[in-house]
Amino acid sequence: MIKSVQELVARQQAARENFYSKKVRLGVGVGTCGLANGSREVLDSIRDEAAKQGLGYAVRGTGCVGFCQAEPMVDVLVPGLPRVFYHDMTPEKGRDLVKGLAQREFHPEWALMRLGADCLLVETERRLVGELNGLAKVPTIEEVPFYRRQLRIALRNCGFIDPEDINEYLATGGYTALAKVLTTMPPEEIIDGIEKSGLRGRGGGGFPTGKKWRSCREAHGSPKYVLCNGDEGDPGAFMDRSVMESNPHAVLEGMTIGAYAIGSDRGYLYVRLEYPLAVENLALAIRQAEQEGLLGKNILGTDFSFTVRLSRGAGAFVCGESTALMASIEGFPGEPRAKHIHTAEKGVFGKPTTLNNVETWANVPVIINKGWPWFAAIGSEKSKGTKVFSIVGKVKKTGLVEVPMGMALREIIFDIGGGIAGDRKFKAVQTGGPSGGCLPESQLDLPVDFDRLTEAGSMMGSGGMIVMDDRTCMVEVARYFTNFLQKESCGKCTACREGVRRMYELLERITRGQGTLADVDLLQEVCEYVRDNSICGLGKSAPNPTLSTLVHFRDEYRAHVVDHKCPAGVCPALTTFVIDKDTCIACGKCRKSCPVECIRGAKKVKHEIDQSKCIKCGSCREVCPVDAVATA
Amino acid sequence: MALVKTVIDGREIEVERDRWAVEVARDMGIAIPTLCHHAAVEPYGACRLCVVEVTRGRWTWLTTSCDLPIREGLTIRTNTPAVLKARRMALELLWAEAPDAAEIQELGRQLGLEKPRFAPRVKAGKCILCGLCVRVCRDLIGQAAISFSNRGIDRRIGSPFETASGRCIGCMACVAVCPTDAIHVVDDGNVRHMETFHTDMELAECESCGRPSVPVKLLEFLRTKLPEGIPVSAVCPRCRRTGTAGKLTEVSTLAAQLGYIGGCKVGEASE
Numbered sequence: 091m092i093k094s095v096q097e098l099v100a101r102q103q104a105a106r107e108n109f110y111s112k113k114v115r116l117g118v119g120v121g122t123c124g125l126a127n128g129s130r131e132v133l134d135s136i137r138d139e140a141a142k143q144g145l146g147y148a149v150r151g152t153g154c155v156g157f158c159q160a161e162p163m164v165d166v167l168v169p170g171l172p173r174v175f176y177h178d179m180t181p182e183k184g185r186d187l188v189k190g191l192a193q194r195e196f197h198p199e200w201a202l203m204r205l206g207a208d209c210l211l212v213e214t215e216r217r218l219v220g221e222l223n224g225l226a227k228v229p230t231i232e233e234v235p236f237y238r239r240q241l242r243i244a245l246r247n248c249g250f251i252d253p254e255d256i257n258e259y260l261a262t263g264g265y266t267a268l269a270k271v272l273t274t275m276p277p278e279e280i281i282d283g284i285e286k287s288g289l290r291g292r293g294g295g296g297f298p299t300g301k302k303w304r305s306c307r308e309a310h311g312s313p314k315y316v317l318c319n320g321d322e323g324d325p326g327a328f329m330d331r332s333v334m335e336s337n338p339h340a341v342l343e344g345m346t347i348g349a350y351a352i353g354s355d356r357g358y359l360y361v362r363l364e365y366p367l368a369v370e371n372l373a374l375a376i377r378q379a380e381q382e383g384l385l386g387k388n389i390l391g392t393d394f395s396f397t398v399r400l401s402r403g404a405g406a407f408v409c410g411e412s413t414a415l416m417a418s419i420e421g422f423p424g425e426p427r428a429k430h431i432h433t434a435e436k437g438v439f440g441k442p443t444t445l446n447n448v449e450t451w452a453n454v455p456v457i458i459n460k461g462w463p464w465f466a467a468i469g470s471e472k473s474k475g476t477k478v479f480s481i482v483g484k485v486k487k488t489g490l491v492e493v494p495m496g497m498a499l500r501e502i503i504f505d506i507g508g509g510i511a512g513d514r515k516f517k518a519v520q521t522g523g524p525s526g527g528c529l530p531e532s533q534l535d536l537p538v539d540f541d542r543l544t545e546a547g548s549m550m551g552s553g554g555m556i557v558m559d560d561r562t563c564m565v566e567v568a569r570y571f572t573n574f575l576q577k578e579s580c581g582k583c584t585a586c587r588e589g590v591r592r593m594y595e596l597l598e599r600i601t602r603g604q605g606t607l608a609d610v611d612l613l614q615e616v617c618e619y620v621r622d623n624s625i626c627g628l629g630k631s632a633p634n635p636t637l638s639t640l641v642h643f644r645d646e647y648r649a650h651v652v653d654h655k656c657p658a659g660v661c662p663a664l665t666t667f668v669i670d671k672d673t674c675i676a677c678g679k680c681r682k683s684c685p686v687e688c689i690r691g692a693k694k695v696k697h698e699i700d701q702s703k704c705i706k707c708g709s710c711r712e713v714c715p716v717d718a719v720a721t722a
Numbered sequence: 723m724a725l726v727k728t729v730i731d732g733r734e735i736e737v738e739r740d741r742w743a744v745e746v747a748r749d750m751g752i753a754i755p756t757l758c759h760h761a762a763v764e765p766y767g768a769c770r771l772c773v774v775e776v777t778r779g780r781w782t783w784l785t786t787s788c789d790l791p792i793r794e795g796l797t798i799r800t801n802t803p804a805v806l807k808a809r810r811m812a813l814e815l816l817w818a819e820a821p822d823a824a825e826i827q828e829l830g831r832q833l834g835l836e837k838p839r840f841a842p843r844v845k846a847g848k849c850i851l852c853g854l855c856v857r858v859c860r861d862l863i864g865q866a867a868i869s870f871s872n873r874g875i876d877r878r879i880g881s882p883f884e885t886a887s888g889r890c891i892g893c894m895a896c897v898a899v900c901p902t903d904a905i906h907v908v909d910d911g912n913v914r915h916m917e918t919f920h921t922d923m924e925l926a927e928c929e930s931c932g933r934p935s936v937p938v939k940l941l942e943f944l945r946t947k948l949p950e951g952i953p954v955s956a957v958c959p960r961c962r963r964t965g966t967a968g969k970l971t972e973v974s975t976l977a978a979q980l981g982y983i984g985g986c987k988v989g990e991a992s993e
Binding site: 428578625 | 766767768769770773784786789791808816840850870872875877
């Protein structure tokens with residue numbers, strides 16, 4: 091049990107010494123992204139080999155370092171040398187790596203990057219004494235394009251520490267902010283600092299966090315509750331997942347600071363059921379923090395107590411909405427209510443409640459440690475700090491990136507994301523999840539922050555960024571997300587339940603080739619109705635994919651209903667694939683890829699598609715090396 | 723209670739803070755159509771028919787008036803073109819959702835709808851999912867015999883797992899509040915069939931005439947709710963009326979004999 095600040099500092103020092111000990115330390119990324127790529131086997135293989143070597147290597151599981159498509163990632167920390175991260179590891183490579191370490195063979199050809207002297211993102215330095223050897227060829231993290239422009243505040247420690255061991259969080263200086271707050275900062279000063287920092291909710295709402303804390307502090311009622319929204323339901327978004335899995339204590343520390351500021355002694359962490367690893371790691375972190383006296387009763391030996399319980403979701407997107415989330419915690423179905431009376435005054439169990447997103451909470455300790463002026467100096471005028479984005483879709487490098495607010499979409503997609511996969515043409519990017527709008531090329535120079543994207547008809551939302559190329563049909567994108575939303579609607583209000591249903595029906599008719607221009611007009615009308623008449627954010631933003639594509643890609647809708655063609659070659663009813671006889675080189679790749687064997691041809695014989703059998707899957711077009719398959 | 727000033731349809735009024743806008747409007751003689759609103763239960767804000775335009779500061783937006791608390795500085799307009807357009811769309815959607823509900827069709831016609839531009843739901847009926855039945859049963863009666871189930875487009879109202887509800891007492895409060903007459907009940911002999919909720923129950927016999935009257939479960943429920951000493955008897959409405967009329971006649975005759983009926987000379991009492 092840590093009962094004083096002095097004890098905390100001593101524990102942090104000891105943990106740091108243990109981290110940078112005389113032993114070689116290997117970390118294997120076993121976040122969900124790593125596990126999905128087979129990192130469990132890599133971890134086992136490295137553990138086995140290290141045990142065989144008998145040299146006392148420390149082997150740890152770590153979280154997600156953000157470059158998810160390069161998983162399984164392994165990092166090696168040899169005393170005196172820079173920390174090196176390896177990508178795309180296999181059990182065999184892992185074994186060879188461990189074997190090689192004894193002979194100082196570092197396999198630079200497998201390395202992604204090396205870090206400077208201090209890799210734990212704290213102020214103090216450690217001394218590098220060894221020869222770089224072959225490691226000089228390995229780029230530093232500042233030179234790697236994926237990481238170069240990033241500023242990892244909310245994602246600090248992710249992939250760098252073992253989330254199952256509180257000592258590794260202590261080694262980074264963890265819980266210093268909480269100690270500072272409990273011993274030197276009265277609640278008013280904390281709230282003032284958060285207000286001045288300009289921190290706004292990272293879950294999508296962008297509400298000023300300090301203002302929220304202040305109104306909760308001033309509200310009447312007891313007890314007060316501090317909640318964390320870990321529901322992260324947006325398809326394509328996994329920012330919060332990474333923080334919860336890889337650095338759970340950052341969230342706990344932030345919540346505890348918030349609880350002290352608003353005068354709360356209890357709270358809930360609502361985590362979606364589809365994140366079992368996040369639930370596990372958070373539960374373990376809570377237990378360990380309580381054991382150490384950093385959570386629960388009499389924190390750090392003071393008379394401040396804060397207890398947190400985990401509350402698991404049950405598979406409803408709508409439970410990410412604040413009032414639905416609170417209903418769910420209370421044991422009721424997740425249904426939103428009108429918010430004329432703010433949840434800061436009457437929230438969960440009818441008591442004053444502060445609900446913030448995972449990423450928002452993760453920012454709090456850093457703002458306390460480094461001071462609000464430091465944070466307010468990052469980002470744009472009205473959007474301070476950084477934002478984590480999940481870049482997915484038709485982009486070369488997928489993963490999580492954290493950049494200062496105000497960076498242009500173009501820079502994120504092309505400089506960090508590496509541009510369009512297969513060097514195809516950029517068509518659109520959907521920002522902000524299923525309720526986000528799609529922005530075309532002409533909008534790529536927009537800075538990403540809370541307000542600019544909303545003005546353009548999309549939204550930053552929680553940070554999902556789905557990149558689309560010229561083989562994406564924007565009408566189909568609208569249909570896809572509308573289908574998701576009609577099923578996830580709670581069904582309470584007419585506008586969302588019936589409106590989104592009818593939006594879907596119209597979009598389905600259009601993609602099936604049965605739509606008319608009148609349908610497109612009716613679709614616009616229903617969209618505007620749903621946007622202006624729904625109870626909650628789900629309904630209000632459900633029309634965004636459709637409305638934004640109607641604005642920026644109206645010609646595609648016209649092609650579907652007037653010309654009865656899908657220009658992108660996606661909607662089966664409106665697509666015909668034809669092999670251009672002049673371009674075809676008769677290599678046979680298309681014939682072999684066709685799942686229904688409808689392509690005739692042979693070596694030196696031009697290939698042809700039997701239209702009566704073709705199911706319009708498009709795999710022939712995908713595999714053709716000379717782009718001979720076109721839509722008619 | 724604090725008083726605040728608000729302006730509704732150009733008329734300023736001072737009312738208690740946090741009163742619901744739709745009720746304040748009604749007191750002023752402004753009728754706002756509602757479906758899921760009922761004075762007996764808390765507002766729900768589901769049907770979206772009672773929307774009005776609200777302005778506060780530089781913001782103007784559409785919102786439901788049934789759950790809008792009156793606060794200082796609100797300006798409310800109840801029948802602008804935007805409001806009427808929104809109400810029309812709400813009814814159009816509800817009409818397509820519940821194509822057999824005559825009340826919805828009538829409300830729609832009043833707002834200028836001919837027929838919905840959406841295909842009627844195939845297995846639909848009259849239910850518009852306003853939830854009044856659920857809310858009355860849960861919050862007023864206290865039995866919570868029926869509830870919502872499923873989510874989104876699959877949302878429906880019914881008994882648990884669409885089987886007989888053990889909590890239903892056959893009081894028919896749900897039938898009384900349903901705005902579209904969507905709940906079907908048939909009394910057959912001494913059984914009440916709450917057909918919509920797959921629940922049957924025995925009707926007690928009238929102590930007076932012997933015909934089936936009220937559900938046995940309802941009598942049991944009343945006995946638990948009423949203070950001891952208040953008799954709960956299974957007397958059917960007809961016999962109760964006759965009995966009461968008889969008692970009233972007794973009283974009025976006696977009173978007349980004693981000279982207590984005002985305006986009537988003694989001796990001129992009616993039968």
